[in-house]
Amino acid sequence: MTDKGLQRIRRFSGSREQMQELADALRAGNLVAIPTETVYGLAANALDAAACRRIFEVKGRPLIDPLIVHVSGPEQAESLAEVSPQARLLMERYWPGPLTIVMRKRPHVPDIVSAGLPTVALRCPKHPLTRELLNLSGLCLAAPSANRFGYVSPTKAEHVEAGLGDSIDYVLDGGPCDIGIESTIIGLADAEHPVLFRPGAVSREELSLALEREVLLPEPRHADESAPVDAPGMLSRHYSPQTPLELFPSGGMPPLSMPGHVVGERCALVLFARPDAHFAALPQAVDLFWLSESGQSAEAARNVFSLLRRLDEGDYAHIWMEQAPAGGLGDAINDRLGRASAKR
Ligand code: TXA
Ligand code: MG
Numbered sequence: 001m002t003d004k005g006l007q008r009i010r011r012f013s014g015s016r017e018q019m020q021e022l023a024d025a026l027r028a029g030n031l032v033a034i035p036t037e038t039v040y041g042l043a044a045n046a047l048d049a050a051a052c053r054r055i056f057e058v059k060g061r062p063l064i065d066p067l068i069v070h071v072s073g074p075e076q077a078e079s080l081a082e083v084s085p086q087a088r089l090l091m092e093r094y095w096p097g098p099l100t101i102v103m104r105k106r107p108h109v110p111d112i113v114s115a116g117l118p119t120v121a122l123r124c125p126k127h128p129l130t131r132e133l134l135n136l137s138g139l140c141l142a143a144p145s146a147n148r149f150g151y152v153s154p155t156k157a158e159h160v161e162a163g164l165g166d167s168i169d170y171v172l173d174g175g176p177c178d179i180g181i182e183s184t185i186i187g188l189a190d191a192e193h194p195v196l197f198r199p200g201a202v203s204r205e206e207l208s209l210a211l212e213r214e215v216l217l218p219e220p221r222h223a224d225e226s227a228p229v230d231a232p233g234m235l236s237r238h239y240s241p242q243t244p245l246e247l248f249p250s251g252g253m254p255p256l257s258m259p260g261h262v263v264g265e266r267c268a269l270v271l272f273a274r275p276d277a278h279f280a281a282l283p284q285a286v287d288l289f290w291l292s293e294s295g296q297s298a299e300a301a302r303n304v305f306s307l308l309r310r311l312d313e314g315d316y317a318h319i320w321m322e323q324a325p326a327g328g329l330g331d332a333i334n335d336r337l338g339r340a341s342a343k344r
Contacts, residue, residue, distance in 0.1 A: 035174025041143030265317035
């Protein structure tokens with residue numbers, strides 16, 4: 001993690017003067033980490049190509065991976081994209097909230113934001129501090145998750161500080177994120193053929209019902225990760241802790257075997273829900289954790305990235321984690337866990 005001695009980041013809690021300073025900083029082309037209901041974002045003025053380029057540099061993010069632009073509502077969305085009636089319907093139903101909509105972009109949206117694609121991804125976040133900042137600055141804010149590329153997404157201000165504290169000036173602390181995993185992304189560039197680019201808190205079933213047509217899954221990716229595809233950035237390895245992570249099916253038991261694992265090494269075993277009293281005794285070297293007290297996917301989603309970070313800081317040789325029960329938010333959690341555990 002970052003050496004605290006090198007920290008230059010300042011944590012703001014959102015006083016009137018601070019909000020004004022952040023709006024000014026964004027207008028001047030600086031970066032600000034912002035709270036959203038999903039994860040923390042690393043924001044820049046979306047129409048300032050140089051500021052957006054800094055996002056890629058600071059994150060170590062490849063330029064082929066386009067950014068999501070945060071807007072104050074449908075009106076600002078219209079200024080950046082061609083909004084179809086289907087997109088308008090989803091905005092009215094789900095904004096502000098955890099739904100990103102990919103639409104055809106207008107020409108003045110910088111290529112660096114869209115990675116050269118003819119489309120742009122837009123979302124209207126729900127966190128009150130970020131909504132205030134959007135309104136106060138009058139800007140549209142390009143913001144990917146505020147972490148180094150490929151690492152676990154940040155759901156608290158301290159996660160942003162740990163990863164980016166030596167390279168950015170500000171984090172606006174809005175408390176722990178409510179949802180805890182990134183927004184659902186739907187592709188509506190072709191309104192007749194909606195595609196689910198990334199699962200999230202708004203499910204594919206809900207979206208299909210709202211649009212009165214089936215939202216399809218994208219074609220499977222090629223083995224060649226550098227090839228441009230419809231859903232760039234959906235890399236098979238992502239959200240990954242340093243510690244080797246292995247998954248096991250919901251309701252199953254961990255194999256407690258992993259390539260390279262030496263019996264007796266300290267390991268973390270993470271269940272989906274708090275186990276009952278009859279849970280099997282574990283070897284002494286295995287510490288037990290769970291994602292949810294209540295067994296609810298919403299609670300598990302809120303905790304999953306935070307727990308992965310915490311375990312990564314512990315001196316575990318391996319992490320075993322139970323998948324979420326399938327369906328709804330469980331599918332979105334399993335999508336992230338699948339990428340987090342993908343082999344290098
Ligand atoms: O919840 C969220 O969406 C968070 C918060 C900060 O709002 N943001 C976020 O950004 O997850 P990021 O950079 O981690 O996700 C951006 C992803 C890209 O990797 C890509 O998969 C998709 O959004 N994306 C962006 N623009 C796209 C486009 N034009 N076409 C298809 N996919 C796009
Ligand atoms: Mg991300």
